[in-house]
Every structure is written in C-alpha cells, then in structure tokens.
Amino acid sequence: xxxxxxxxxxxxxxxxxxxxxxxxxxxxxxxxxxxxxxxxxxxxxxxxxxxxxxxxxxxxxxxxxxxxxxxxxxxxxxxxxxxxxxxxxxxxxxxxxxxxxxxxxxxxxxxxxxxxxxxxxxxxxxxxxxxxxxxxxxxxxxxxxxxxxxxxxxxxxxxx
Amino acid sequence: xxxxxxxxxxxxxxxxxxxxxxxxxxxxxxxxxxxxxxxxxxxxxxxxxxxxxxxxxxxxxxxxxxxxxxxxxxxxxxxxxxxxxxxxxxxxxxxxxxxxxxxxxxxxxxxxxxxxxxxxxxxxxxxxxxxxxxxxxxxxxxxxxxxxxxxxxxxxxxxxxxxxxxxxxxxxxxxxxxxxxxxxxxxxxxxxxxxxxxxxxxxxxxxxxxxxxxxxxxxxxxxxxxxxxxxxxxxxxxxxxxxxxxxxxxxxxxxxxxxxxxxxxxxxxxxxxxxxxxxxxxxxxxxxxxxxxxxxxxxxxxxxxxxxxxxxxxxxxxxxxxxxxxxxxxxxxxxxxxxxxxxxxxxxxxxxxxxxxxx
Amino acid sequence: xxxxxxxxxxxxxxxxxxxxxxxxxxxxxxxxxxxxxxxxxxxxxxxxxxxxxxxxxxxxxxxxxxxxxxxxxxxxxxxxxxxxxxxxxxxxxxxxxxxxxxxxxxxxxxxxxxxxxxxxxxxxxx
Numbered sequence: 001x002x003x004x005x006x007x008x009x010x011x012x013x014x015x016x017x018x019x020x021x022x023x024x025x026x027x028x029x030x031x032x033x034x035x036x037x038x039x040x041x042x043x044x045x046x047x048x049x050x051x052x053x054x055x056x057x058x059x060x061x062x063x064x065x066x067x068x069x070x071x072x073x074x075x076x077x078x079x080x081x082x083x084x085x086x087x088x089x090x091x092x093x094x095x096x097x098x099x100x101x102x103x104x105x106x107x108x109x110x111x112x113x114x115x116x117x118x119x120x121x122x123x124x125x126x127x128x129x130x131x132x133x134x135x136x137x138x139x140x141x142x143x144x145x146x147x148x149x150x151x152x153x154x155x156x157x158x159x160x
Numbered sequence: 161x162x163x164x165x166x167x168x169x170x171x172x173x174x175x176x177x178x179x180x181x182x183x184x185x186x187x188x189x190x191x192x193x194x195x196x197x198x199x200x201x202x203x204x205x206x207x208x209x210x211x212x213x214x215x216x217x218x219x220x221x222x223x224x225x226x227x228x229x230x231x232x233x234x235x236x237x238x239x240x241x242x243x244x245x246x247x248x249x250x251x252x253x254x255x256x257x258x259x260x261x262x263x264x265x266x267x268x269x270x271x272x273x274x275x276x277x278x279x280x281x282x283x284x285x286x287x288x289x290x291x292x293x294x295x296x297x298x299x300x301x302x303x304x305x306x307x308x309x310x311x312x313x314x315x316x317x318x319x320x321x322x323x324x325x326x327x328x329x330x331x332x333x334x335x336x337x338x339x340x341x342x343x344x345x346x347x348x349x350x351x352x353x354x355x356x357x358x359x360x361x362x363x364x365x366x367x368x369x370x371x372x373x374x375x376x377x378x379x380x381x382x383x384x385x386x387x388x389x390x391x392x393x394x395x396x397x398x399x400x401x402x403x404x405x406x407x408x409x410x411x412x413x414x415x416x417x418x419x420x421x422x423x424x425x426x427x428x429x430x431x432x433x434x435x436x437x438x439x440x441x442x443x444x445x446x447x448x449x450x451x452x453x454x455x456x457x458x459x460x461x462x463x464x465x466x467x468x469x470x471x472x473x474x475x476x477x478x479x480x481x482x483x484x485x486x487x488x489x490x491x492x493x494x495x496x497x498x499x500x501x502x503x504x505x506x507x508x509x510x511x512x513x514x515x516x517x518x519x
Numbered sequence: 520x521x522x523x524x525x526x527x528x529x530x531x532x533x534x535x536x537x538x539x540x541x542x543x544x545x546x547x548x549x550x551x552x553x554x555x556x557x558x559x560x561x562x563x564x565x566x567x568x569x570x571x572x573x574x575x576x577x578x579x580x581x582x583x584x585x586x587x588x589x590x591x592x593x594x595x596x597x598x599x600x601x602x603x604x605x606x607x608x609x610x611x612x613x614x615x616x617x618x619x620x621x622x623x624x625x626x627x628x629x630x631x632x633x634x635x636x637x638x639x640x641x642x643x644x645x
Binding site: 013014015016017018019020021022023024026027030031032056057059061062065091092094095096097098115116118 | 171178179199200201202203204205207208211219220223224225226227229270273285286289290293296305306307308513514515516
C-alpha cells in the first residue's frame, strides 16, 4: 500500500472562500508547480479521493455539502484546510453567514495559513498530509491485523 | 413526448472550481430548462461596513473575489474618491491601469485554461496556465501578492513600480505577446475547438442587451458595452476600443477574451510608455458623506459598487453588483436546447465567478 | 478624472414604478441592477438603468412589509435582483417570473439586511 503515499488523489471544495486560495490550489496542479507529475490528481469524485483540500470559512448552505463530501470519502482520509478563512474565518470571520473555520464542521488535520495561501505552502501542506495519511493507514492496517489475529486465536481456541 | 427528468448539476462538480447549483430539466439528453440556485459562498460581506472603517474596507473589497481582486479595490476606491472629491495623482491612475490590465490578463488566461479543461482539451489548459504563471510573476514582483495585490487604496496606490521594473516589464511584453498569440491561435483556429463551440449557446444581440448581460458575454453578441470607454483611471488618456464579436455563441465569447488578452498587452505597453512621474497618493481627510454608483469594467464585465456614507467613519451601505450576477439571466436563456454533455462548456462560457456573485 | 458619467436619480411612487420602467425600456435602457438600502426603519430601492453609459436611477421609498410589483414582466432578467431583495431584505415582491420563494440565497440569519433585524452585531464568532 506504499503507493498511496506517493500519489494521493485530491478532492477540492470551495466552502465560501473568495476564490483566491482555490485558484492557487489549481495552480499547484498545473505547470510551474505541477504536482500532477507525481501522480497527485485532482478528482471530482469524493469516493476516489484521499485528501480533501478545502478553502473558505463554511457558510450555512454548504455545511451539509462539506459533511456529505467528507463522509463519502473512504478511510484513510486527510483534511487540509487551505487559507486563513478555512482556519478561522479570516477577514470574513465577523460576517453573519460564516461559521468560522472548517473545523467547526469536520475534523481538520493540516492547516495551511495565508491569504491567499501560496502554492509552495499548499504543497508543503499536502506533504504534511501525506505523512498523516500514512500514519492513519498504518493504524488501520494495524488494527485490522490485530482483529485478524484475535479471530485466528479465537478460531484456534475453538478447534482445540 | 419523451419523459422529463431533472438532473442536479453541482454544487460540487469536476469542472467547477466553485460551487453553483443548477437544476437541469431534460428531455432525453436535451436541456429544456435550467434553474440556478446560488448561496453556497454567500458570506454577507456587505454588512462588514458596520465593523470596518471606510479606508479599511478596501481589504474586504479586494477579497470579494480572488480573481478580480484588484478591480474590486479600484471600483471601491474610485467610489469613495468620487464622494469625497479626491483627485488621484496621475502616476497612481497609470499604475492602477497597469495593475488592472495585468489582472485582466491573469483572469482571462485562467478562464481560457478552465474553458479548455471544460472542453476536455487538457494540453491547452496546461499551456494557458503555464503562460498565466508569468503574469502572476509580474504581479508578485510589483505588488508582493500573486492573487491578492493590496496595492490600491483610497486616494491612490500603496506602492510604486520603479522605472527599471517598468522597463523590464515592457521588454517582457513582446515575447509574452508572441506566446499569447500562439495560444490564441489554437483557441481561434483549431478545428476541434471550433467544432465544439460554434453554434453552441447562441444569444442574439437584442436578447443579450435586454437581459442586461455584461462584459465579454454581451460583447460576444455584438453589443459594445465596456466601461473602460468611460475613461476611468488612465483609460481616458490611453484611448480604448471595445473588442466585439457578433456570433453570440460560445466560440464568440471565447474569441472576445482571446482578443482582449492582446488588447490588454497593448494597453499595458502604452501605459508604461506614457506613465508620468509624480506622487502616488493624496492624503485622505474627512469622511465620506454622500452616495455614488461606482462602475468599473472587470474581466467578467461591469461591476457596480453603490456606496453611501453619512459623514462617519463607517459607510451606511455598500451594495456590490457583480458581473456574474448580471449574467445569470443570460445563462438561463443559453442553456435550453444544449445537450447535457455541453452544459459545462456553456456554463463556463459566461466566465462564472461565484464568489463575486454571492458576496 | 472622467469617471463621473451622468448619474440621475428620480424619486417615484410605488404605483408609478411600472409606468416609469416601461418608459425606460421603450427608451432603450438596459436594467443594470436593483439595490436596496436601509435608511433607518424604511427601505430605499434603487432601480438602475443605463444607456450609452448614461446612468438613471428610479428610487422608491418603502416601509417594511410593503409589497412591490415585479418588473420581471418588462425586464426578464430582473428576477435575479428581485429574489435577492426578497431573500436578503425580506421585501415582498409580487409576480416574479422565476420566483424562488426565498431559496435563491439561503442565509443563516433570515433577512439579514432587513430593517427590522435584531441589533447590529450578530456575529456568531465574536
């Protein structure tokens, strides 16, 4: 499963940002920065995605959309909140329609600061996310293995 | 009669970097009706005027949208300057024009890329964005920010572009234009692009005007509305003719933007040639008392900031009407009779900027 | 600076609105926007039109909960602004061609710009 760490697929969603961070996310995927050369692909389908890159401070209407997207993603999954709005609501923090950060709705693993976040920082955030993804995977396979072993042990116990 | 079905499109959709939702009523594969619903990015930033002083609100205005950010700041600043009767120094007017047109280049190249992606022309998408990076380099070099510049303020601009840098920009324009023309050639003359775009989403001249459409969308239908003609900032000195196409289809909308890229390069070149020396800003004294509808031509069309002050540090109302909002009616008229598979291309052809629309 | 193209504002009574709008439409004006302003207990509604960069405003002054007729029969695209007026300000607009019935812009706070809204600062973060 080590290839998961090498070429994660990304799901991007704009949850009430100003668009600045979103185009920088896209800029990461296209030439100059071009992370696609490592097999990191922007997918539109949450069931294909490993990393959710989310921008903006979440408003009333997309609360449910964000939850839905997150729940549809298969484990292990990592959430990267991009830009200051996604972290705290940023400049829009005091707007009546802003919940004030992605972590008000779904758990966030990596915060990328900046307004707008620079592509270098976003890539940094993704690299960090890959580490967390690997950890989560190890934990999952670890617990799956443990389960398997208990089952084997139980079966062995029954047979004797 | 075939059965009618409703297909939801968005808010999270592969071709859309931003969420918009459409309910598409289909008969087999053909769209009969499209009903938009927005609100996924509504932040309510017009009410932030209660909490930000009028000079600080420029920062919020810039963040209405991360693509046309400089022009939002410009529109807001010009509105306040008009209310307060502030005369902006000449050099500031030229610098504002240079940054505006550089932003337009980055926005149009961005759109051309996304449009190519919408058509499934991946290679062209990547090429457009590669070219866009060189525009962003200029923006970063001159302002410090790639997408949000923060250089415009009430009363002028916040920083200068030195003579050396201007000369360097001027030198870089020729090879840049050559690359843009190479790219534009594909958009305008490639058979597959033409096949995909011509005759798609046609809106006639009278309809486009009556629907109140703005920007390249309306100019592609043969209506010459471009607020740069009114001569704000330095456009009055530079002289300007709007780019107009007549076919009114997706191809025409694409062609207008390609040609506007060339026009912007030309405007920047002339602005650099003519830029006068002088101060960058004037001191802002007092508070705004009065009202004004400030209008600026953004990459997507006419934007309006209605500003109203009552002599205190806080405005009493900022109403922002962005180009995409004005282009929603024309989009609703464009979609019927399109095939479902063409919907993304038609939607992208108005260059929707949802962050702007919903504020 | 030549920014200041002519901007004229004419106050109209709600019952004259349709006639005035029809007149402008016949005169070749396009609808630019409809925007509302809270003027302390009442609304000021600006209908803005443009022809060759000449800007004209029709201005209505309305009390809260006053119904106004839709101009979407004259300018088809007006539904965008009229739904927005209803959703953000709570102004009832009658007879919109595409009436979203309050679902065009959904907000956390109902009618966030309404003159009858509670207090100024309702930030849930502060």
